[in-house]
Amino acid sequence: MSVSTDELISEITGIVAEELGLSPDAVSPDADLRAVEGADSVKVLRVVARIERSHDVELEDEEVFGASTIREVAEVLKQALTETAAV
């Protein structure tokens, strides 16, 4: 069963909001993650680690650190999930 990008965006938005102590409504999927209030590189790494654990995937550093927004992270995750499912 494939997960839609919108579902992944919603999930990642929840994780980002939790890590930053914000309401999910305050986090836009198209905002620059590193420019969101309270964000820093460690918090972004925590978000990445949580996503990897919850989906049992390993995201490529080049791709995940190249992503600026939640939507882009969701697309990286969706691609990784697709590749995992294809194995």
Added chain:
Amino acid sequence: MTVEDHLVKHHVIENPAAQDQTVEDHIGLPWYVLEDYRCFGCSPHNPHGIQLRFTHHGDGLRTAFSLGRAHESYPGVVHGGLLGVIADEIMGNLVVLRTGLIPFTTGMRLRYVLPVIVGGGYDCVAKVRDGGGQLVHTEAEIREDGGALVATATASYQTVSLDAAHARMSLDTSEIDRLRRALAARTATTATSPGTLSEEPHVSVD
């Protein structure tokens, strides 16, 4: 001395966090029946090692650790490679205790989140993700005493019987016999999900 006597034998350790765990708390690893084993990660006999001790943590294991300047990278920061040692050590011993087999690491990946500080208190916990196939897959995470995540790890282990593995180890017949009984004893007391992990060797080592 019986196998069980060996398993609860008190060891002098140098890892201060490990010293907080009493003899009754920590798990007697099968390797303890080997008086002079020198595992860098878990031997109490290796003065250059980190002398980890483990306790049960749900279906997994937990270890507390605090490393000193001998394990430094940048000033005041623990060398990141040692987090791999700790993660590998706890996950590998978890596989030993769950299967009674000898695991060889086939792959491991770490996600570093925060630096580990010299003298700081940390916890590492590990659990088996799945073990129904050729490999046993495990995961671990390291957190500060306060709870902040500092690293996650995933690994895969190929398990082999002691009979198959001992050709690659420096053990005499008596040690192999003691270790075989200790592996069987530990597996009998710690295996909680026998349906998920095979107790038969997956591969042979020639």
